[in-house]
Amino acid sequence: MAATTTAQVTPVTTEHPATAPEEAHQRRWVASWAASPTAGCTIPESKCPAGDGLGDQTVRNPVFLSVGGTEVRIRLSNAFGSEAVQVGAASVALRASGANTVAESMRRLTFDGRPGATIPPGADVCSDPAPLTTEALTELLVSVHVVDTAGPVTNHPFTAQTNYLSQGDRALSVSGTGYAVIWCWMLLSGVDVLAPPHVRGTVVTLGDSITDTGMSSGDANRRWPDHLARRLNATGEPALSVANAGLSGNRLLQPREGRHQHGIAARARLERDVLAQPGVRTVIVLEGVNDIGYGASAADLIAGYREIAGRCHAAGLRVLGGTVLPFKGSALWDGRRRRIWEEVNAWLRAGDGFDGVIDFAAATAAEDDPLRLAPAYDCGDHLHPNDAGTRAIAEAVDLSLLTPPAERAREHRRA
Known part of the structure; x- marks a missing residue:
């Protein structure tokens, strides 16, 4: 197993020492949703392709937020990968139904200002914050396009949740058309929100x-x-x-x-x-x-x-x-x-x-x-x-x- 690193992930609150205490307090990042990652493998009778890897495909993961906020960021994990994962595009949006998003809520995510990221084996990356007001106990759809073949894929295999996979880059697609059902959360390990006081x-x-x-x-x-x-x-x-x-x-x-x-x-x-x-x-x-x-x-x-x-x-x-x-x-x-x-x-x-x-x-x-x-x-x-x-x-x-x-x-x- 590759050693896990946490590149770009900040495990502490995002507060600014130069600001007043109340203003600093309002810059509190919390984990609103998380799923512990495991190594990708083939599981009998499971519709999870993590053991086979991904190439020019888009994963769409529904998540249930425990609290809401005014900004959102995602964490992607290649903790158990044997090769780099090339992310071409990623997005977050409110869920309408199934793999369909609420159109006006679609947000393109960036990584250090770029539309994609390379996640080395054993590493995690965190997206830049995106402005999106969310409520507690609601669902988001997080979409990630993987450009090059990457496998096996770090994932969370047992979810009690229908997840989705499409061919090509559909990260910014409002519609769920073209997405097939899978049974695991792939790559996504956390969704953080900039929480209210x-x-x-x-x-x-x-x-x-x-x-x-x-x-x-x-x-x-x-x-x-x-x-x-x-x-x-x-x-x-x-x-x-x-x-x-x-x-x-x-x-x-x-x-x-x-x-x-x-x-x-x-x-x-x-x-x-x-x-x-x-x-x-x-x-x-x-x-x-x-x-x-x-x-x-x-x-x-x-x-x-x-x-x-x-x-x-x-x-x-x-x-x-x-x-x-x-x-x-x-x-x-x-x-x-x-x-x-x-x-x-x-x-x-x-x-x-x-x-x-x-x-x-x-x-x-x-x-x-x-x-x-x-x-x-x-x-x-x-x-x-x-x-x-x-x-x-x-x-x-x-x-x-x-x-x-x-x-x-x-x-x-x-x-």
Whole structure:
């Protein structure tokens, strides 16, 4: 794997020291949407061409914004590419329906003032800001034309989202005509907005498939981080944007050998997928069931949680630990794994090392058996939550935990 760099990506707020405090505060970039990248590969029964590469094709990616703003920029990733990606053109627009854009919202994007960019292997690039007023909980279409053959393509393979691909350069096409359906986000790893004053930063949700998509309905934005964004926007309080750093099949400690679609381990991707997110303030960790299912010990998992929490604290972030959801009856369950799950969750509930604990397990467990997902929340495999389950996970988050008590007190005094 090529070493990841972050060329042109700024993981801190874009503020100007020479301006007055209030004016500087208004120049706050936050991650309104994110998807953790993985290496392109061929996945059986998937309409994702990332393993084959791209050449003179345009990717059109729909994204669900957690907060709105007055300007927008995109982040493109070639983190796992073996050759440079030649971007000929890129655009962002409000989504009308399918691959169709709202015509008057179409914005051509530039990179250091140029219409395209070369993304070296192992690198990310960020577009220049484009003026576009967006609202929270709305969808954008981000289009990227790849000039030369580039493959395999860095992508996010499991999306619960219909995405689009066309031949030729259709980045600035208002119409979705000519776009075919694909099942992955390719190249795009983040969309940032210049946020209004009440948005104080970003909360990043680090997890596996339960955070990535669960078994939520496609094209409905019902992942639990989406529901968390809805809750935050409904409060009327100083808000946080939400960046989803979930990856289906991901593990906290080790990668899945030969399964590139599940990404590198959470502790190995922490710097890129969490710490480098613009405006990041708080991290919620919900990982561990795949580690338990594939042989990790409780001691190893606890050491992994401590490492994640320590690195987040060293970066000045608030970090919350989430208990592992019950999974009795699933293909991963047996007596040994039950004991590890119980030991891990007991340690998590004790709160050692984290700034707070969210008891996702208790919030989703069956009333008559805390080892099982509640039937109303179970997609049927006894492991992944359905739409009601992802909502229950989001509702289990105590929003007051997302900001430090001293900061909440300051905000109440200002109000």
